Amino acid sequence: MASISVARVYDPGFIQPVVETGQNLGVLVQGDWLFFRVDHVEGLPASRQTTQDLGAVNDAASTGETEITVVRAQDGNLLHVRMFPMDDVELDIFHGRSTGGRHTTYSTKARISPASANTDNFHAATTAFVFGKDRPMYCNAYNETGYNLAQARVRFFGFRYRLDPLPPLISGALRKHIRGIELEPGEVDLIRNLKVTLVPAEGRE
Amino acid sequence: MDASFINSLVSLDPILRNSGRLHSSLTPVSLTGTSNTLLLTAPTGATLYLFSLTVYNNNATNVSLSIGTGASLTERMVRLGPFITDFHYIEWLPLIRFESDIYVTSSAGAAADDDVEIMAHAIAVGQ
Numbered sequence: 426m427a428s429i430s431v432a433r434v435y436d437p438g439f440i441q442p443v444v445e446t447g448q449n450l451g452v453l454v455q456g457d458w459l460f461f462r463v464d465h466v467e468g469l470p471a472s473r474q475t476t477q478d479l480g481a482v483n484d485a486a487s488t489g490e491t492e493i494t495v496v497r498a499q500d501g502n503l504l505h506v507r508m509f510p511m512d513d514v515e516l517d518i519f520h521g522r523s524t525g526g527r528h529t530t531y532s533t534k535a536r537i538s539p540a541s542a543n544t545d546n547f548h549a550a551t552t553a554f555v556f557g558k559d560r561p562m563y564c565n566a567y568n569e570t571g572y573n574l575a576q577a578r579v580r581f582f583g584f585r586y587r588l589d590p591l592p593p594l595i596s597g598a599l600r601k602h603i604r605g606i607e608l609e610p611g612e613v614d615l616i617r618n619l620k621v622t623l624v625p626a627e628g629r630e
Numbered sequence: 631m632d633a634s635f636i637n638s639l640v641s642l643d644p645i646l647r648n649s650g651r652l653h654s655s656l657t658p659v660s661l662t663g664t665s666n667t668l669l670l671t672a673p674t675g676a677t678l679y680l681f682s683l684t685v686y687n688n689n690a691t692n693v694s695l696s697i698g699t700g701a702s703l704t705e706r707m708v709r710l711g712p713f714i715t716d717f718h719y720i721e722w723l724p725l726i727r728f729e730s731d732i733y734v735t736s737s738a739g740a741a742a743d744d745d746v747e748i749m750a751h752a753i754a755v756g757q
Binding site for chain 2: 471473476478539540541543564575580
């Protein structure tokens, strides 16, 4: 039977690719699993080019929800990123405008501040995925410093995976297998030697 | 204040720990008047945290300095000094933030080039 593992994307330490080139990936998008063979993996180094300035923000104000264009993904690509603020702002993260709020509890929504790195040196808790071009990330930066800030920069880094869809018969069998639905004998043969890594690419609650 | 105090501040601040790097003058800037003078250019898109100034005053009179950002000098630090004539100083500063390029003005114009010379030593965030 297929060997299924779940990527440990929040483990402490440096960000690591969840799969290597040629391996299979299962991505949860809009509540459904989609399956791919990864045909290319590359790093996205933390750099000026992967930094977005959300603009000037006055004291006790916010920038408003802004699409993060520097981590837009092309269709057929999955971005795996972490982030940190470079100015003294608190970041509120969304997958999709006003939807898919990240870092939520029952009663509150955590933000990423410069001080978050004091308890999470490698920004592991900020790990996020951007799948294709239709579910971009949005970010709102709050200024609680007591004075106005001329800029609110957020820096991203991580990996890009280029995805090649697995054939529908194989994807269908994998989907049934993950949900615990009994497989037909032919389907068992289809996925017998597959190794698949699952990633929770969706930000919805 | 000395360099060890600066080290302590840098280790305290996650912004500087995560993305700071040293960015300093390579050559002194000479002040020959009281006009606003560019002291240290910020790397593209960077914020500067100034932690030290070296000041050499060979002027006939003492000088005080105002340090700020932008050509219109939005002041961040005023009346630093006086720097007494015929002295050289290394002045430690508690990581004063500048949104962009650092400019300086002097309280008294030097008579000749190289009479008042300044270098800035900063940490850049954002490059």
